[in-house]
Amino acid sequence: MNTTDILNKYLYASVNTNVRRKSFPYYDTLTITAGQLNYYFFQTALGNQFLRNKQLPLANSEIFFIQAISAYINLKIVTLAQANALNEILQQSYLEIKVNNRVVSKLPGLDFVNYMFSDDFADQVVVNAVQPRYGGNLNSDGFLGRKLPITIILNSEDSFEFRFVTTAAAATAFDTQTLRLILHGTQFDKLTSFRWDEVKENMYSQVPVTYYWTNAISGAAADTYQIFTGRPADNLYSKTFPLSAIETASIQNIEVFFNQADVPIEVSTEWYSRLVNILRFQVDDVFLYDSDLTNLLSVFAGFGVTLTTTPDLDVVNFTNIRQSRILPVPIEIPASGNALVSLIQPATSLPITGEFTVALRGIETRRNA
Amino acid sequence: MARVKRFSKVGINTQLIIDAAIAQGLVKVGPSLLNRFLFPTDPLAGEIQTAAGVGLAYLYGMLMKNNNVANIGIGIGAVEFLTPTLMQLTGALGDYGNISDGGYFNLQDYTNDPGNRQSVQQYQQSY
Numbered sequence: 001m002n003t004t005d006i007l008n009k010y011l012y013a014s015v016n017t018n019v020r021r022k023s024f025p026y027y028d029t030l031t032i033t034a035g036q037l038n039y040y041f042f043q044t045a046l047g048n049q050f051l052r053n054k055q056l057p058l059a060n061s062e063i064f065f066i067q068a069i070s071a072y073i074n075l076k077i078v079t080l081a082q083a084n085a086l087n088e089i090l091q092q093s094y095l096e097i098k099v100n101n102r103v104v105s106k107l108p109g110l111d112f113v114n115y116m117f118s119d120d121f122a123d124q125v126v127v128n129a130v131q132p133r134y135g136g137n138l139n140s141d142g143f144l145g146r147k148l149p150i151t152i153i154l155n156s157e158d159s160f161e162f163r164f165v166t167t168a169a170a171a172t173a174f175d176t177q178t179l180r181l182i183l184h185g186t187q188f189d190k191l192t193s194f195r196w197d198e199v200k201e202n203m204y205s206q207v208p209v210t211y212y213w214t215n216a217i218s219g220a221a222a223d224t225y226q227i228f229t230g231r232p233a234d235n236l237y238s239k240t241f242p243l244s245a246i247e248t249a250s251i252q253n254i255e256v257f258f259n260q261a262d263v264p265i266e267v268s269t270e271w272y273s274r275l276v277n278i279l280r281f282q283v284d285d286v287f288l289y290d291s292d293l294t295n296l297l298s299v300f301a302g303f304g305v306t307l308t309t310t311p312d313l314d315v316v317n318f319t320n321i322r323q324s325r326i327l328p329v330p331i332e333i334p335a336s337g338n339a340l341v342s343l344i345q346p347a348t349s350l351p352i353t354g355e356f357t358v359a360l361r362g363i364e365t366r367r368n369a
Numbered sequence: 370m371a372r373v374k375r376f377s378k379v380g381i382n383t384q385l386i387i388d389a390a391i392a393q394g395l396v397k398v399g400p401s402l403l404n405r406f407l408f409p410t411d412p413l414a415g416e417i418q419t420a421a422g423v424g425l426a427y428l429y430g431m432l433m434k435n436n437n438v439a440n441i442g443i444g445i446g447a448v449e450f451l452t453p454t455l456m457q458l459t460g461a462l463g464d465y466g467n468i469s470d471g472g473y474f475n476l477q478d479y480t481n482d483p484g485n486r487q488s489v490q491q492y493q494q495s496y
Binding site: 139140141147148149150250252253324326327328329330332361362363 | 489491492494495496
């Protein structure tokens with residue numbers, strides 16, 4: 001066997017290939033209903049091609065690899081109340097992906113929900129909404145949604161659950177609007193039948209994760225918020241530290257998001273006030289991150305103002321800034337390690353209330369127990 | 370004028386094929402045997418496993434005075450080390466599934482090596 005043969009045999013799946021590979025996004029659409037907090041995607045039978053193109057589980061001839069996830073609500077945000085509700089979708093709602101009864105990922109809306117919004121002029125004008133824009137989790141290549149550093153595997157005939165959980169206020173605010181979930185990925189079609197067991201003799205598995213934590217802002221006084229600790233409501237967090245004895249995590253990306261204050265204020269004031277906050281990450285007494293929020297702070301907020309000239313106009317303008325920092329060196333969190341994460345605000349903070357969300361994105365390695 | 374022979378004689382080197390098969394077997398199967406008999410509780414995994422296979426092939430080649438097995442073993446081992454790197458370099462996510470002879474996939478997100486960490490070059494495209 002010469003070098004070319006070895007390369008062809010092992011580096012390219014051109015020999016003995018028994019699958020067809022294709023880019024094939026799956027989508028499903030559900031209608032948000034007041035009072036309903038849980039939404040199960042990819043459970044409905046096919047029928048209307050404009051609503052969905054897949055029902056799970058997969059056929060025995062298919063395997064699907066999720067490479068990115070996105071979603072959108074079919075509504076343009078134009079009021080402060082809608083912005084408030086959208087922030088509940090982003091910060092207090094999540095998508096839980098279960099494969100064979102095991103949670104593979106719990107992602108906040110912040111990661112994958114995209115939204116359209118536009119500034120609004122009310123009262124004595126005919127055209128009220130201007131300058132529509134589109135927002136979401138912005139990646140370095142411009143993709144809006146959650147790209148995954150490693151794929152989530154949907155194997156033939158496995159059982160899956162894509163459950164979106166939201167809040168009562170958001171369900172009421174977006175009542176009768178549709179939410180579409182899109183799984184971007186690659187489908188494998190088996191050309192000859194085979195059984196693939198991905199867990200087989202592997203002792204460890206790796207999954208893409210977002211550790212998120214949503215915390216209420218207490219007020220203007222200096223404060224240190226200890227986050228990722230304790231046990232708040234299920235929709236406000238996805239993980240607490242320390243990790244269990246069979247898990248480690250590698251944090252590759254950080255985003256800190258804050259929302260429209262309960263009593264909205266001019267957003268740039270709020271922005272600069274939050275920018276000087278400090279995010280501190282300690283593992284076993286070593287400070288692994290201790291810096292302000294430059295380049296990782298995000299906001300979606302509106303602010304209303306009434307013009308006093310004639311004609312009188314009620315104007316709502318929106319600010320949407322989405323950014324996250326890709327860490328040049330990942331933060332490694334050891335199993336059972338004493339990890340402490342805190343967000344520190346100075347004494348000069350604005351008297352605003354609302355919530356902030358810290359999202360730590362990366363990869364979790366865990367023993368197959 | 371003497372006619373130039375265009376094609377050299379192509380012969381099948383049976384011995385070389387057998388040597389390649391032995392080397393292949395040692396690199397692939399050898400570590401499993403080592404795990405079964407020597408390290409049942411803490412089996413070798415990932416790159417260390419490949420290195421053990423290469424070592425076995427080289428050892429066999431040395432003891433049996435068979436250079437082919439030793440050299441081919443090193444060659445196969447080098448490919449095993451290179452594969453994950455090249456998979457990453459191609460950037461094509463569809464290439465993550467690498468089909469082996471047994472009809473199974475070797476996929477990135479199920480690993481036997483807990484030390485397997487992504488570098489910033491690998492993950493910066495994902496955010």
